[in-house]
Amino acid sequence: MKALRGLVLAVAAMLAACSPQKKDEAAPAADAPVTIRFATDWRAQAEHGGFYQALASGEYAKRGLDVQIVQGGPGSNVPQLLASGAVEMGMGSNSFIVMNLAQEKVPVKAVAAFMQKDPQVLIAHPGTGVESIADLKGHPILLSDASVTAFWVWLKAKYGFTDDQVRKYTFNAAPFLADKRSAQQGYVTSEPYTIEKAAGLKPKVFLLADEGYPGYATMVLAPDSLIAKNPKAVQAFVEASAQGWRDYLTGDPSKADALIRKDNPEMTQDVLDQAREKLKSYRIVEGDEGLPVGAMTDARWKTFFDMAQSQGVYPKTLDYRTAYTLQFAPKAK
Template sequence: MPRALTAALLTLAAAPASAESLDKVSFGTNWVAEAEHGGFFQAVADGTYKKYGLDVTIVPGGPNTNNRILEIAGKIDFFMAANTLMSFDAVANNVPVVTVAAMFQKDPEVLLAHPETKATKLEDLKPLTLFVSKEGMTSYFQWLKSEYGFSDKNVRPYTFNPQPFIANPKSAMQGYVSSEPFAVEKAAGFKPTIFLLADYGFNDYSTLIETRRDMVDKKPDLVQRFVDASIIGWYHYIYGDNSAGNALIKKLNPEMTDALLANSVAKMKQYGIVDSGDSLKNGIGAMSDERVTSFFGKMVKAGVVRPNLDYRKSYTLRFVNKGVGLDLRPKN
C-alpha cells in the first residue's frame, strides 16, 4: 500500500476505507472464540480494522487446530500467543517469530479454593490437593515451587473438568479468572476463593500479538496498523459498547452465553487483566524491557528456561507504548 494512502487512512480514521484499498490480513487465535479474545472480534465487527486500512480475517483456534504452525508457514499473518513463556520457547527453538504487543498486562491464571478452607493468601493452598494441568506443571507450578515452596506430592491431574475440585473441599484448582470461577459458581452454588497468580509475582504477559520476523522487517507499517487497531478494539470491548464483538463471538461459538461474556468482561476489568500497570500510561498492549527481564529471571530460577537464552529476541517494543487509545478510557 502506498505511504500516502496509508497516511490518509490513519488521518481520516472516522471514514471507512474502500474495499479496494484494504490490506488483507489473517489473525489466528489459540482457542475457540470467547470473551478473552473480545477486542480482536470487536475491531472486526465495529469496523476499526477497516478504518486502519485492514481487511482482517480471524481464524479461531481449538483443540485440533495449530494456528502457530500456519503462522510460521506463512499461511496466516499474525498469531495470538498465550504468554511470554511461549515467546521464550520460540527463541529456544529458533522459531522465526516475535511478539509485537501484549494485550493482557496480567496473566489470567488463577488457583481456586473452597471458601471453607479460609485461605487468605497463596501459601495457604500448599497443604491442599492441587489440580494442575500438564502445561501448568511445566510453567507456573515450577515458579510456585521455587518462590513459595509448593510440592509435587499434592498435585493431581487437571483435565479441565471442575467436578473433582467441587467434590473435594480440601482442594484447589487452576483456571482463568474470567471463566472457571463463574463455571464453578454455576455448577456448585458457591463462590470460590480466587488467587490471581499475577498478583503474587507471576508477572508474564498474556494474549500476545505475534508475527514472523519477516513481517516486521518488510511490512512494519502493516504491523503497526494491526497493533494499533487491535488496541482500539480492546478499548471498545472493555469500556464501550461491545455488543457487535459479542455477536460475532456467539456466531462463531454458540456455547458463549450473554451471561458468560458479561462475567468475563467484568472480571477482566475488576482484576486489571487488560488495562493496568504500564498500560495506564502507555496504552493497552504495553510492554517493557524491565518486566520481561524480571520474568525471565524468575523462570531461570524455577528451572523453566536456560539462563543463556537470548530472551530479548522474543519481543520488540517498536510497535507499542505509544499511548494509542488512551482517550477511550473512561475518565472516572
C-alpha cells in the first residue's frame, strides 16, 4: 500500500495548497447553472451508464446543474483531479480508495454509492475442478497492482490464499487463456463476456460480493469544500444520478449508450447490452438489502473497516467515519 499512500499524501498536500476563490473574482449569477465536472475512473462504459443517462435525459439540467463527464482511462487518478481543481466531483472505484483518503486526512468524502455490490470477480477455466473460490487455493491468480492492495486482502483473510499465488495482470487475457490452472480478476460486466467472445470459452465466474466481500463500488466523491459551500449542488447531483441509474436499468438506455459510444468510440453496442443485463441480473446497483439506489450505511462501512483493519491495512485508531457522509445518500423509507 506504500505507493498508493504516497500518492494519497501528495493529493492531500495539493488540496491543502489550493487557495480559495479571491474576493475580487466575479461571482456567478444566482440563477446560473452550477458547473460540475465529474471524473470517472475508466473509459466510458455501461458501468457508468446511470451518469450518462442522467446527462442525456436532462436530470442534471432540471436540477440546476451543468454536468460534464470527464472520461477516465488507464492513467486517470480521480483524487488527484479533485485536488488540482480540474474537476468538482469524481468517482471512487472501491472502498479501499475512499478509506485510504480518510487515513491520510484528505478532505474528500464519499457521498453516495451507486454499486451496492462491487462487480469484481475471479474468473477460472471450466472443467478443471474449480467450482468455488475456495478451490483456487494454490492456483496462480492474475491480479493488478491495485487489486493486490485491495480485494486480495479479503481473499487472503477468508480463503487462506498466499502472496506466492499472485501473478501480474496487465488487462490482457492471454496469460490466463494459456494456463488452465490460472484464474484472473475482472468485472462481472466485462471480462467474462470478452473472454467468451474472443476464445469461445465460457469461464467459471465468481462474484466476490456474493461470497461476502463488503465493499461498495462506483461511489461519488466530493471535496469537503464543495460540501460546505454548496450542499444543494451535491444533493442535486446525487438525486439526479440515482434517477439516471434507475432509468438506465429499467427504461430506454439508447441515449445514454449513444453518449458512451461518443466518448469511447471503441465501445460496441453488444458489450453495452450484455453489461447492462449483468448489472441487472446480479443486482450490482440495487444490491440485495432493499435499499434505495445510491444508499450507504454506517453498518456496511463498519463491516468493511473491521475486515481491512483485522488484516493490518488500517490502524484501530482510524476514524473510518471520516471517509464518508450519509448527509446526501438516499435513505430507506
